[in-house]
Amino acid sequence: MSAAEPLDHPDASRAGEAAATETLLRAYVRDLAIPVPAAEEELILDFPATGVRLRVPVRHRSPTGWHRFGEPLLAGGAPETAAMETAAPETATSETAARAGATQAGVAPAGVALVAAVVVRETAVLAGLPAHRVSDATARVLDSARRTTAHLAARRAEGPDAPEAAGFLDAEQALLLGHPFHPAPKSREEASTGDLAEYSPELRGSFPLHWFAAAPGVVTGESGGGGIDESRGAPAELCRRIAPAGLDLPEGWVPVPAHPWQAREVLRRPRIAALVEAGLLRPLGPAGPAWHPTSSVRTVYRADAEAMLKLSLGMRITNSRRENLRGELRLGVRAARLLAAGPAEWLRAEHPAFGVLRDFAWVSVGTDDSGAESGLETAIRDNPFRTGADRALCVAGLIAERTGPGDGSPPRHRALLSAAVGRAARALGLSTAEASALWLARYLDVLAVPLIRLQARYGVALEPHHQNTLVALDADGLPRAGWYRDSQGYYVAASRAGELERLVPGLADGVDLVFDDAFVDERVAYYLGIGNLLGLVGAFGALGLAAEEDLLRVARAALERLRAAEPGAKGLLGLLLDAPSLRCKANHLTCVDGRDELTGDVHSQSVYIDLPNPLSEVQR
Template identity: 45%
Template sequence: MNPTPVPEAPGADGPPSAPGRPRPGESTTVPRQHSGGYEDLPGPSPAHDRLEADHLDHPDAHHAADAATVENLLRCWVREKNLPQPAGKTLRVPLDASGTALLVPVHYWSPTGWHRFGPPALEGAPPTAPSADAVTVAALLSRESGPVGDHREGADLVGRVADSIRRTADFITHRRQHPGPAADADFFLTAEQSLLLGHPLHPTPKSREGLSESEARLYSPELNGCFPLHWVAVDRSVLATDSAWTEQGRTLTAGQLTSRLAGDLTLPDNTAALPLHPWQARELLHRPAVTELLSAGLLHDLGPHGDPWHPTSSVRTVHRPGAPAMLKLSLGVRITNSRRENLRKELHRGVEVHRLLRTGLAKEWQAAHPGFDIVRDPAWLAVDTPSGEPVPGLDVMLRHNPFGLGDDAVCIASLTAPRPWPGRPRMRSRLAVTVSRLAARTGRPTGAVAAEWFLRYLDQVVRPVLWLDGTAGVALEAHQQNTLVILDPDGWPRGGRYRDNQGYYFRESHRAALERRLPGIGTHSDTFVSDDVTDERFAYYLGINNVLGLIGAFGAQRLADERLLLAAFRQFLTTATGLGSPLPTRLLDSPTLRCKANLMTRLNGLDELVGPVDTQSVYVTIANPLRR
C-alpha cells in the first residue's frame, strides 16, 4: 500500500536543492551495503547546525551522561505533572516542598514530549553557582511526590539515578573509542547493541542493580559484551516444558533444541540441558530450592560451555549470529523497574500465541500485511520442585531467530537514540543519518523525506498491528523496544516485527472467538484483559510510546516539524478506522489519553512484572496532542 502523500514541511530546511545536487555540508556518496553502514556519512543538515551546543557531545562522558539524565527526569516531570509550555525560553519547575524552584532553559519544546532542556539552576542561586546535577534534581523531585512515595523510595530513586549515570558514562566512553562495528558485523546485533541512552522518558534507563563493573563489561550490550552460557542438566522428573517448535513438519521438544545449542556438552542420563545466564547461575546457588535440587541429584551444574552469546537491548535476551534460536533468559538484576525473571504464565503465553497464529490467523494476517509478523516464542524449558511447584529463575524461552546477517531489522528505540559515529564530533541517531542520506541522494528537503519515511512506517508497521487487534482482538504491547522496523537497502521501511512473550492483551470481548480458534486459550497464560484496560494500554504502548515518541524524535532532532507529522498521523488514523480496532477512533476523538508515568511508578516502588496488569504501573492523564 502506498502511503498517503502529505505536503512538504514548510521551509524547515530552506528551499529544495536541485535534483541530484548535494545539500550544503552533505555528501552524495552513500555506502550501498545497507543503510546502517558507517562509511561516508553525510554531514549534519543546516537545521542540525543551528542547534545549540548539545551537552550530549560534551567531551567529558560523565557530564554528557548526567545532562542526559537531567533531561529524562525533567521530561518525566513535565509529562506526569502536566506542566504547560512556558511563554519564554525558561521553564520554571516549582519545588514547594523545598521552598524553591528549578529554572530550566528550553532548547526545544516538543508537542509529543521529547523536549530538549539545558542545565537547570536553582531559583535565587548566585550566577556563579553550578547547575543542578541529576542526583540533585532526582532528590528534589522525589520530595515533591508527597504521599505517593516515602523516604525509602526517594532514596532508592536517587541511588538508581546515580547508577544509571555511571553506566551511561561508561557506555559513551566505550562507543567514542569504538564507534563502528566490523565490516562483516551482524546488522541485527549492531542495532541491538546501539541503545546507549535508553528510554528518553524514564528516570533510570540504564540502572542495573547487582552488576559489578567487570560483569557489566561482559553482560552489557552497549559495551559489545559477549559470554558463554552456563549450563545445568535437569532430571526429567522435575523438568517442566512445552514446545510448538516445528521443523520440516516435525515438532521438536525444548530439550532437543537446547541440546543442539549446547553442542558437544555431555549430559547425564535422563536429563535435559538448560542454559542460564552466568550471573543468574551464580546467584541461584544461594537459593534454598536450588541447593536442595542439586543435593538430591536432580540438578547437575555443568558450568560455562560453548561459543559466546551476545546480549541484545533487553540485556537478558541473547543472540548468536547463525543460531536458529535466540534465548530469553531469567536475570534477577533489576533493570528499569523490574527484576527480569520469567514468570511461568509468560512462558505459556509465548507458545500459546504461536499456536494461535498457526490456526490460520497468521495466513490471514500475512495475506493482508505480508511484511509484518511476530517473532515467535514457541518453546520453553523450566524446573519444578518434586512436589510440582515452579522454581523461579531456572527457565529459558526459546525464540525464533528470523534474522540473517544481511537483515536490517532495528528496534525503534535504537533507531531514534543518539550515539557516536566514526569521524563525527556530534552524537546522532540512526534515524537522523538515514533521513539525511535519503535527502542527499534524492535532492529533496529533509522534512519531506522524514514525512514520507514516517508514512511508510505507519503503513508497514502500525497498520498491521491495528489489523490484528481489530480482526482477532489481540493487542500488542508494541512500545519502541518491542517493535522492529525492517529497512530496505536505502533505509526506507519495508516491513516490521513484534517481539515479547509478555506483551499480549487478549480482549475479553473476543474471548468466545479466540476460544473457537484455540480451545483452552488463556487457561495458563492469564492473557485475557478487560477491554477498558486493553484500550488504555494499547493507546499508550502503540499510540504514545511508539508513534508519538517517533514523532518526538523527528522533531527534537530537527528532522521534521512535529505539527506536520501529527497531521499526517491523524490522516492515517482516519483511514485506519475501518480496520476494526477501537484505537484509531480513541486517538482521534479523546481530548485526553492515559499515559504510563515512569517516574511515579519508580517512586511508588512498583515492579511492573508483579501483580495484576491494571495495577503494575502508575498511569496519569495527559492532553492528547492529536487534538490540539
C-alpha cells in the same frame, strides 16, 4: 535549538550527567503535567519540599513531550550542598568541590545528584510516600547516570573511525541513554562493573552461556505442539540442539541454559541447592560460543543460532527484576498456538511485510507442581535474523541518540534514524522534512496498520513499544518490513474470546489473556499510540529532522483512512484520533512508588496518568 549539544561535551562524565538529568526532568514534567515554555526560554521549577528552585533552559519544546533541556541552574542561591548531601553523601562531596568554582563565579549549576534528590523528594511528598522510597529511587537515578557515563566513555574510546553499521545487533547495542521518559533508564543494580562489561549491550558485551545438566524428572516446559514446530521437537530436544558439543551430560539428561549472572545467584536459593545436593542438577559452567545481549539485556542472540533465548535475570533493571514468570512463558506458547490457528496465515496474506516473532517454547527446572519459578526459566524465540537474512533494526535503537566523539563535535549522524532519513532525502531528491514525512508514512504501512488490523479482525492486541518492534529498511533508507516480539504483551478482547476459544480450545486456561474490550483499547492506545507512534514523532522533532506538527498530520491522515476502511478498529482509532487525553504509563511516578512492573495484577502494575492527546488537536 541552541548550538551547544550537552551530549557532545568533551568530558564523558559531563555528557552522561547531562543526559541523565535531561531524561529525569522530561519524565518528571510529563508525569506531573508541568507546562514547558517555548524553546530558548526557561522552565522554572519550584520544589517546596526542599526549598529549591531550578531554572532550566528549554532547547526544544515538543508537542509530544520529547523536550530537550539544557543544564539546570539553581535560582536564588539555594543550598546546593545540603540538598546534595540529602541525595547521596558519597556523591555530594566530589560534586560540590567540582562545582565550587562555578558557583563562586556567580553561576550555580545543579548536578544530577541535586536534581535527583529534589525531584524524587518532591514527587514522594506529593504522593504521600514513605521516606525510604526517596532513597531507593534517588539511588536508581544516580546508578543510571553512572552507567550512562560508562556507555558514552566506551563508545568514544572506539575512536572517530568506528563504522556506523546498521545491522540487527548494532541497533540492539545503540541504546546508550535508554528510555527517553524514564528517570533511571540504565539502572542495573546489584551488578558489578566487571559484570556489566560482559552483560551490557551498550558496552558490546558477550559471553558463553552457563549450562546445567538436569535429570529428566526435574525438567519442565512446553512448546507450540499441535502442528507447530514439530520438526523442532519438545523443549528438551531444543535445548540439546542449542547446547554446545562436549557437555558432560549423563545419558538422557537435559542441558539447561542460564545467564551466567543468574547461574551464580540461583545456586544460593534453597530450591536449586536442594536439587544439586540430591544429584538431580549439576552445574556444568560456561561453555560454547559467545552470545550477545540484546537491548533488553536478558534476551541473547547469535547470528548463527536457530533461536534467540530469553533468559531469566534477577538483576533489577529500571523498575523490575527480569526473571521469567511461568505464566508469561505459557502465555507465549499459547499465543504461538493462536497465531498458527489462523491469524498468522491472514497476516501473511494481507501484510506479507509484517511478522510476529514467537516465543514458541520454554524450559525450566523444578520438582513440584506448584508452578513456582526456580529462576532457571528460559523462553525460546524465533530468530529470522540469521547470517545473510533481513537486517532488522529495533526501533528503540533506531531512534537512540548518539554522542559526539569527545572533542566537542557532533557525531556523523545523531541517530540511525537521522542517517536513514538523510539517505532517503538524497536518493529521492527530497528535503529532510519531506523525507521524514515519507519515512513515517511507510512505517505506518508496514508496522502500525497490520497491528491495528490484527486487533480489528481477531481481537488479538499486542504491546508494540519501541523495544518490542523492529523494522527493515530498503536501499533508500525507508521502512520495508516490520516485526513484533515479546510474549508478555498479548491481549484478547473479551468480545472475541469465544470465537478464538473455538480455534484453540483452552486458549485462556491458566493465563492472563482475556480482558475487557475498553481496557484492551486503552492499553494499545498507550503502547502503539503514545509509546510508539507519538514517541517516533517526538524523536523526529528532537533530532531536528522535521516539525512534529507536520508529522502528526501525516499520522492522523493515515489513521483516518484506516478508520474508514476497518470498522472493527473503531474503538481503538476513536481513542487515538478523538479522545482529548489518553491513559499513559507514568514511568517516573511508578519508579518513585517502587513498583515492580512484572508482578501483580495487570491493572495495577504501573501508575497511569491522563496525557493530552496531540493527535486529537492537530488539524490536517
